[in-house]
Amino acid sequence: MAQGIVTLTSSSFDEIVNSSDKPILVDFWAEWCGPCKQIAPILEEIANEMPNQITIAKLDIDEHGDIAGRFNVMSIPTMLLFHNGEIQHKVVGAKPKARLLEELTPFLPAS
């Protein structure tokens, strides 16, 4: 796992997501998902480039399917942006970096 990316589990999910002082983007992914692999490097870049504005977290749905079920995730990759424990935005499907940032930026603090 790249530096700066948080790995979430069923037991750590609530504590980490609710206590994050920055918006936290949770990437629901699995090993067998091709599009998930394509966006992994994009998420690493965002984590490295914008550490003060956003936290990037990943949740393996194979291991922690209960969390995916709780948020009605029916397709991966799905990315949920949380702030103060509330869902701010939902992104379904792999997207290029520019388009992903365009969607997320309105919900992030200014750099």
Add this chain to the structure above:
Amino acid sequence: MSNAHKVIIIGSGPAGLTSAIYTARASLSPLVIEGEPSSTSDQPGGQLMLTTEVENFPGFPEGIMGPELMMRFREQAARFGAEFITEKVTKVDFNSRPFKVWIRDTEHTADSIIVATGAQSLMLDLPRESELIGHGVSTCATCDGFFFRNHEIAVVGGGDSAIEEAMFLTKFASKVHLIVRRDALRASRIMQERALNNEKIQIHWNSRVSELHGTDKLESVTLESTTDGSTSPLGVTGLFIAIGHKPNTGLFTGVLDMEDSGYLLTREGSTYTNIDGVFACGDVQDHVYRQAITAAGSGCAAAIDCERWLEHQH
């Protein structure tokens, strides 16, 4: 990376990456503009990125996962010096040489071009279809099948890819309805037998999906008979669409000769298009075979055609 290249390859499925391996080994330092991430078949690596086990690619007797195979293609091209840009070409100008290719405002030029943009899955084109993607309607069985454990779901289509998806989905779903427009399957014999012998698969012949229902997520669909137009409801929470493909040739409209269906035309027995120095390979010019191995083969042919053509320009 300079913006002037000997060859630019547009597309990165089996055809594009094979032409990259060959042109790289011929010291042509190809630039591969590989496309951008998406969850449809229009993405770097091409249609195999959305498949699971590939059983018919020679050299892999145990089978290999589609994304893994494409990753290996890419590594092999990179090993010999191919360069990659993970973006989409937005405009081309093949009227004069060097040829020009744009990614938004960035211009790249090349002495030759290999077009390997492939084909992508057709959608049903029904109202609400796009808003239900990710909420029951899926373009990627391998990505989403997991979420339909013990659900009843449907696959639309009668070709190899429809059967392959239906078979894959039986691992999760309690029942898979296969919606087939005609009274026969287009799929190869081995795939047909697998579908017909799978007790979790129920085939609906002479049927098409005419409506999608459900507010936040898919709850049911309406089936319409293709013979008498009668309709019936089918309660499914997942709908996987595998009804065929369209070539990714929008960029080349009015530039390269194509069939009415949009597939590029190549000169008989070669990969030459109507423009000297522009070559086409893979599914973008093939609606007959459409296999990873035939795409790879034509990618190799395009690289050799391109290399020989470049030699004759000096």
